[in-house]
Amino acid sequence: MVSIADVAARAGVSQGTVSNTLNRPEIVSHKTRERVLAAIAALGYVANQHARQLGGAMSRVIGLVVIDVSNPFFTEASRGVEDAATEADHAVILCNSDDSVDREERHLRTLASERVRGVLITPSRGTRSAHRILAEHDIPFVYLDRQGSSRECSVAVDDVQGGDMAMTHLLELGHRHIAYIAGPTTVRQHSDRLDGARQAVTRFGLDPAEAITVSHNEGMDIRSGSAAIDRLLQRRRRPTAVFCANDVLAFGAYRALARHGVRVPDDLALIGYDDVDFAADWIVPLSSVRQPTRRLGYEATRLLLDHSSGRPDHEHQQIVFQPELVVRQSTAG
16 A cells, blocks of 8 residues: 555655645645656555645545444434534545454545545554554544544543442442443453442442452443343342443343343442433433533544644644533432
8 A cells, every 4th residue: 555655755755745735735836746746646646536636625524433333422423523524514424343443444545545634533442553544644533532642632531530430329329249341351441431440449448359240242232231231140149230331231231131030220220331312211211421422523523624724733632521420210229
């Protein structure tokens, strides 16, 4: 795959000059621009969109890559992305990686070939692969629902604090044997929420290894939550409360509990995370840790549009919102 560095080397210019030729041609001298375009033509660097770029127009399309488009969290975040994009007269291409690195890479290369203005991404299983491809094609990006370093823009929620809030709530209700149901160990948010839960247990003077039973699952959907409960109820010592790393897992957990005749909240307390739209309307209204999900998408898009504008005064920002505990009937027993 030809990179922007290859074009720069062939043309004898910096990578920034190549980027300006593609995105801000009006600030590049005619002679330098011709040299860069000749290198692009010779190397075949994402050539299908160059005619538009040569006209001096910046792309009005941004890419959005998420790990599970069926998850209500990402549905709501996408609405925030679209709100901000529409205000700026931009369109959004939505891509679902299904938490697969290979699929994510294919989406990113396709977006690169389309010369999108930038990419919002919730990376699959870490950030290294996504960062490499985005850098290779010199595509501005913002991490959505992932905390980045000072070298990149990101918008996220303090998930350690959120995990602490959920566990503190259960501990204050008197629970001392609590199950934590999460997705794969590679999902950073779920690991952070577990760290927060352990932090709360320690603060209460308890041993996290004794107080928390951890159930990691390959999926983060309803079936995974249901299967986790099936396993937990087979244990000699059953939990008295369950903290799920997202609301969808909690919905699956509730279904399995009902199937086993376990009443929520009378027999077992249940709390989720995200506070998706229909958490309040669940069979037993679900307690949850609320994230400002739509605002996450909106602010991430605002950052991306600023980052991709080419303005010299742009500074990378790492925005971290605070979560909020929402108590409903599922923990009120």
